[in-house]
Amino acid sequence: MTLEEKQQEIVSEFSLFDDWMEKYEYIIDLGKDLPLIDPAKKTDDRLIEGCQSKVWLDASIVDDKMRLTADSDAIITKGIIGLLVRVLNGESPENVATANLHFIDDIGLAEHLSPTRANGLLSMVKKIKILALTALA
Amino acid sequence: MGLVEKRKFSVREIRQDFPALRQQIYGKNLIYFDNGATSQKPQLVLDAINQYYSKNNANIHRGVHFMSQQATSEYETSREYIKSYINAEKQEEIIFTKGTTDGINLVAFSFGSLLSAGDEILISAMEHHSNIVPWQLLCERKGLVLKVIPVNSRGELKLDAFEELLSSKTKLVAVTHISNTLGTINPLKTIIENAHAVGAKVLVDGAQSIQHTKIDVQDLDCDFFVFSGHKVFGPTGIGVLYGKEDLLDKMPPYQGGGDMIAKVTFERTTYNELPFKFEAGTPHIAGGICLGTALQYLNQFNIEDVEQYERSLADYAQDLISTFEGVKIIGTAKNKTSVVSFHVDGLHPFDIGTLLDKQGIAVRTGHHCTQPLMDIFGIPGTIRASFAFYNTREEIDTFIAAVEKSISMLR
Numbered sequence: 001m002t003l004e005e006k007q008q009e010i011v012s013e014f015s016l017f018d019d020w021m022e023k024y025e026y027i028i029d030l031g032k033d034l035p036l037i038d039p040a041k042k043t044d045d046r047l048i049e050g051c052q053s054k055v056w057l058d059a060s061i062v063d064d065k066m067r068l069t070a071d072s073d074a075i076i077t078k079g080i081i082g083l084l085v086r087v088l089n090g091e092s093p094e095n096v097a098t099a100n101l102h103f104i105d106d107i108g109l110a111e112h113l114s115p116t117r118a119n120g121l122l123s124m125v126k127k128i129k130i131l132a133l134t135a136l137a
Numbered sequence: 138m139g140l141v142e143k144r145k146f147s148v149r150e151i152r153q154d155f156p157a158l159r160q161q162i163y164g165k166n167l168i169y170f171d172n173g174a175t176s177q178k179p180q181l182v183l184d185a186i187n188q189y190y191s192k193n194n195a196n197i198h199r200g201v202h203f204m205s206q207q208a209t210s211e212y213e214t215s216r217e218y219i220k221s222y223i224n225a226e227k228q229e230e231i232i233f234t235k236g237t238t239d240g241i242n243l244v245a246f247s248f249g250s251l252l253s254a255g256d257e258i259l260i261s262a263m264e265h266h267s268n269i270v271p272w273q274l275l276c277e278r279k280g281l282v283l284k285v286i287p288v289n290s291r292g293e294l295k296l297d298a299f300e301e302l303l304s305s306k307t308k309l310v311a312v313t314h315i316s317n318t319l320g321t322i323n324p325l326k327t328i329i330e331n332a333h334a335v336g337a338k339v340l341v342d343g344a345q346s347i348q349h350t351k352i353d354v355q356d357l358d359c360d361f362f363v364f365s366g367h368k369v370f371g372p373t374g375i376g377v378l379y380g381k382e383d384l385l386d387k388m389p390p391y392q393g394g395g396d397m398i399a400k401v402t403f404e405r406t407t408y409n410e411l412p413f414k415f416e417a418g419t420p421h422i423a424g425g426i427c428l429g430t431a432l433q434y435l436n437q438f439n440i441e442d443v444e445q446y447e448r449s450l451a452d453y454a455q456d457l458i459s460t461f462e463g464v465k466i467i468g469t470a471k472n473k474t475s476v477v478s479f480h481v482d483g484l485h486p487f488d489i490g491t492l493l494d495k496q497g498i499a500v501r502t503g504h505h506c507t508q509p510l511m512d513i514f515g516i517p518g519t520i521r522a523s524f525a526f527y528n529t530r531e532e533i534d535t536f537i538a539a540v541e542k543s544i545s546m547l548r
Contacts (some may be wrong), residue, residue, distance in 0.1 A: 006204070020163055020495040021546075028546055045323075052487040052503050052518070074485035075547055076492075 003095050007103035016115030017045075023029060024076065037071035048127065050120030051072065052122060053077045057124050060118045061135045066096050082131040083104055089130060096132035101125065144269065144437040145168050146446065147375065152527050154179040154385045154434075165497025168532045172499050173317050173523030176348060178431070182220045182371060185430040189423040197422055198396055198413070206225060212422055215429025216412070222432045223362065224353040225379050229411035232385070232510060233425050236376035237344040238267040240363030241311070241380055243415060243496050244340055246270035247388040248309065248361075257306045259337070261286040261294055261323070263316040266506040268342045274312060286312070286395045288513065292319035292468040300331055307337040316347035318505040318521065319468025320451065320476030322346075329358050338384065344368055347448055354379050366424055371431030375424030378415070394418040443526045447475045450524045450533065453488035457537045478519040479507075484547050487520045492543035493520075498536055 001009070017023045037046075039057045043084050050053040053074035060067050068089045072078040087103065088096050113122050150223065152158055157177040160167050169177060189211070196203035213228075220231050234240040257267055259274050262285050269497075276283045284307075286299045294312075303310075310332040313320050329339045332365055340361040344351060348369040354362050361384075366375040394417030399407040408414045435443070441484050454477045457462055463482035481489065489504030503518040504511045511518055 021492070024492060025546055026494060052483060052490075054517075074487040076488045081462075 003087060003099055005090050007101070007106075010083055010087070010103045011106045017093075020108075027079035027083075027109075028075050030082040031072075031077075032111035032124070034078065034082045037069045039068070042071065048120040048123045050123070053120060055081065055120035055124050057127055058064060059128055059131050061093055061131065064092055065090050066093060066128070066132060068128065072120065075111070080109060081124070084121075084125065093132040093135040097129055097136055099129075140349050143295075143439045143442075146438055146442040146526075147528065148446070148529055150249070150533060152529075154181070155527055156183070162497040162499075168528075168536055169446065170202075170499040170522040170524060170528065170532070170536065171501050172348075172368075172497045172525040173345060173505075173521060175373070176370045176525055177527070178372070179370055179434050180436045182427050182431050183425045184424075185373065186423055188485060189426055194423075198296060198421055207421055208426075209481045211426045212420075215426045218429040219377055219432060222352075222436065223347075223377075223379060224355050226355060227382055230379055230382050230385065232378040232380065232412045232415045233361070233420050234376045234378050235364045235374055235421070236365040236367070237342060238271075238365075240361075240376055240378035241268055241340070241342065242271045243391045244311075244361050244363075244380070245275045247391045247415075248338070248384070249281075250389055251387065252279055252308050255282065255306065257284055257304070259286060259299075259302055259307055259310045259312075259332075260290045260398055261312050263292065263294070263319060263321065263493045263507065263510050264311070264313055265317055265342065265344070266312060266508070269312055270492075285509075286323075288510070292316065292321045292473075293321040294321075294323055294471045296327065298325070300330065303331060303335045303337065305335055307332065307335055309338050309340060311340040311342070313342040313344075314466055315349065315474060315476075316468065316507075316510075317345045317476070317523075318478055318507045318510055318519065319470065320478070320523075321470035321471040322350075322472045322474055323466055324472075325357055325359065333358070345476075348435070349486060350444050359471070362382055366428040366431060369428075369431055370434055371428040372421070372424040375421045375428050377428070382498055383413065385415070390414050390417070392417040395441050396420075438526075439450055444474070446526055447524050450530065451475050453530055454524070454533045454536070457533070461541065463544075467514055475525075476521060476523045477519045480514075480516045480519050481544060484544065486520045489520050489540065489543045490545050492546060493536075493539055496539040496542070498539055 038055055042056045045055045046058050053072050054071045057070045066088055068085045070081045073083055104110055155177045193207045195208045206361040215314040216228055216231050220228050258281055272283050284302050287295045289295055332339045338360040341359045343362050343364040360381050362379040364377055367373040397409050397414055397417040399409050458479055465480050467478040467480055486502035490500055493500055501521045
């Protein structure tokens with residue numbers, strides 16, 4: 001599945017929900033179900049401190065593929081991380097660097113990636129992109 | 138001001154005065170419980186803002202023309218009103234600022250310049266960052282020592298510790314009137330008397346008190362009192378620093394520019410008299426005028442009625458929230474008002490705040506710019522519902538149901 005197809009898949013999943021609470025129920029389930037990061041890797045150098053919630057990101061490039069795990073102390077943030085990881089994990093650095101993550105906007109979660117939200121998600125995406133760009137350079 | 142007959146306290150009628158309350162968020166009727174962050178504005182204030190910009194907009198204190206004189210007159214009339222409202226002795230003691238933070242920075246810079254290495258500043262553990270960081274900056278600049286009055290587990294200041302911290306080295310005690318995170322009302326009179334006994338001055342952060350309770354700076358005998366317009370139903374970007382005249386007279390200007398000077402030459406500049414000495418540049422004229430309007434609006438009511446009603450809202454909410462399993466109320470001072478801050482075991486405040494938002498309820502989540510206080514309670518943050526006199530018990534009922542739903546979704 002291409003990066004774009006993964007985004008489309010998420011958008012169609014979310015189109016099933018009638019209201020905000022249903023959407024968030026799903027995001028919370030994603031957050032609960034995904035033990036995303038090895039606790040030993042929840043170290044300060046992997047910590048992105050947001051104003052509201054914390055995000056831990058472990059990102060590396062193995063065999064020209066992005067390998068991502070991440071976590072958060074807030075379940076909703078964690079659920080959205082799950083979606084981002086689903087889209088970006090296993091992609092080439094080039095795909096990651098140029099990815100337009102429109103699905104976040106399409107499913108109505110743009111606020112979580114706005115610069116004012118300060119929940120660590122925007123910084124996480126930036127870090128992933130910088131890593132991809134560095135690998136390309 | 139007390140002679141005018143007061144308007145009857147009717148929440149239903151008060152709500153009609155606030156257009157922002159009549160809207161839907163995500164298809165739900167807005168419930169605005171973030172009054173500690175900022176208050177909504179009554180139509181009277183909105184009309185005054187509109188009136189200023191559509192009719193009287195002109196620069197003040199310097200124009201010979203009609204509009205400038207009109208604007209100046211309204212601006213200075215507002216200052217006079219604010220003086221009376223907080224019962225300052227003189228108009229010269231009312232300095233317009235950008236807000237509470239600006240007022241504290243002004244005092245830290247200007248009063249601070251009169252202090253010497255080794256002098257001590259006392260703040261409390263429940264201060265907002267804006268009443269911590271300006272003092273830290275000052276201490277770094279001048280080699281002063283910052284000391285902190287501790288709080289007990291209920292979120293009250295430990296007064297015995299405060300008395301021990303006080304000494305002849307203490308030059309200033311900077312303390313909040315009401316905690317934005319806990320709702321604790323601090324015993325200002327005791328604090329001020331004790332501070333004065335060792336020769337220290339007292340700055341009161343009134344950001345969270347001016348909208349909830351009567352302020353009488355002469356009765357309190359505080360040396361400085363700062364507050365923001367936007368938390369008391371007025372515009373953002375305007376606030377007031379009250380200072381005793383003899384102190385303000387001794388303090389050097391904070392910022393240089395137009396309006397604050399008497400005469401400028403390249404060799405030497407002499408400064409304007411109070412209050413203008415501290416008001417460099419074109420101020421927030423509309424803000425200054427409309428802050429007066431906002432206080433006039435509030436002053437239609439008996440402030441005791443407002444206080445009592447808001448306290449009853451907070452008590453009602455706190456009693457209901459306390460019944461939830463795993464909920465801990467942060468801030469259980471005997472003397473508190475208008476704020477209910479809580480933490481739910483195992484759940485992140487951000488998650489609960491996000492779900493409340495989607496149910497049309499505006500609360501604040503996080504550390505509320507009081508990180509050291511959160512560290513003391515050992516939590517990353519709280520969910521804070523802060524009430525104003527336009528909130529209702531019915532809104533609290535809806536809020537409680539929404540909290541319950543959010544918790545069950547997250548558990």
